[in-house]
Amino acid sequence: MSExxxxxxxxxxxPFWDATREKRLTIQRCADCERWIWYPRSACTGCLxxxxxxxxxxxxxxxxxxxxxxxxxxxxxxxxxPYAVALVELQEGVRMLTNVVDCDPESxxxxxxxxxxxxxxxxGRNLPVFVRAR
Ligand code: ZN
Numbered sequence: 001m002s003e004x005x006x007x008x009x010x011x012x013x014x015p016f017w018d019a020t021r022e023k024r025l026t027i028q029r030c031a032d033c034e035r036w037i038w039y040p041r042s043a044c045t046g047c048l049x050x051x052x053x054x055x056x057x058x059x060x061x062x063x064x065x066x067x068x069x070x071x072x073x074x075x076x077x078x079x080x081x082p083y084a085v086a087l088v089e090l091q092e093g094v095r096m097l098t099n100v101v102d103c104d105p106e107s108x109x110x111x112x113x114x115x116x117x118x119x120x121x122x123x124g125r126n127l128p129v130f131v132r133a134r
Contacts, residue, residue, distance in 0.1 A: 004121065005074045006127075023126055025058075027040075028041065029052065057092055059128070059130075060115050061113075065086065066109065067084075084108040088114055088130050102117070
């Protein structure tokens with residue numbers, strides 16, 4: 001398997017990536033209005049509050065939208081086509097752009113239950129992907 005595109009780490013996203021080293025999915029929650037926030041930001045998307053707390057979540061959700069890519073978006077994905085790019089809505093309500101893996105991509109459908117799985121990156125981080133819930 002060729003190496004995957006590895007997302008950059010920023011100051012704001014560093015706690016997220018650190019947690020992935022332990023295969024923990026952690027997302028921000030606003031201490032003021034309790035809104036869950038994804039992707040990592042420095043201010044709440046609801047109230048602009050800046051007291052955002054990293055909170056571990058179970059990584060359970062459902063497929064909100066899916067598209068099957070037959071041509072890779074980035075060269076690192078060349079040997080993976082076709083693959084399923086999905087918006088997964090976590091139980092907490094945020095939607096993550098991700099891949100649903102370990103199944104026929106054509107079988108991925110809106111509404112299916114999925115749970116987080118981890119794909120190792122070269123630097124010890126893990127990339128959250130999703131598998132069909134069993
Ligand atoms: Zn807020």
